[in-house]
Amino acid sequence: MKDFFYAIQDLFVNVLFAPFDALRALELDSWWAANFMSWILILIGCAAFTYWMLQLKKFGNE
Secondary structure, X not given: OHHHHHHHHHHHHHHHOHHHHHHHHHHHOOXXXXXXXXXXXXXXXXXXXXXXXXXXXXXXXX
């Protein structure tokens, strides 16, 4: 059973988080490139917030 959990740990640490480790290594070169995923998530959040506010306005007008 212990090996199963170590396999899950290995999957996440060495495979799934590898792109984020590469982005973290970019921080020495460029702060903007290192925070690329953060900017993408902020843009998605702003778009979702705008959509939600427009839907609330449309519902309120009805």
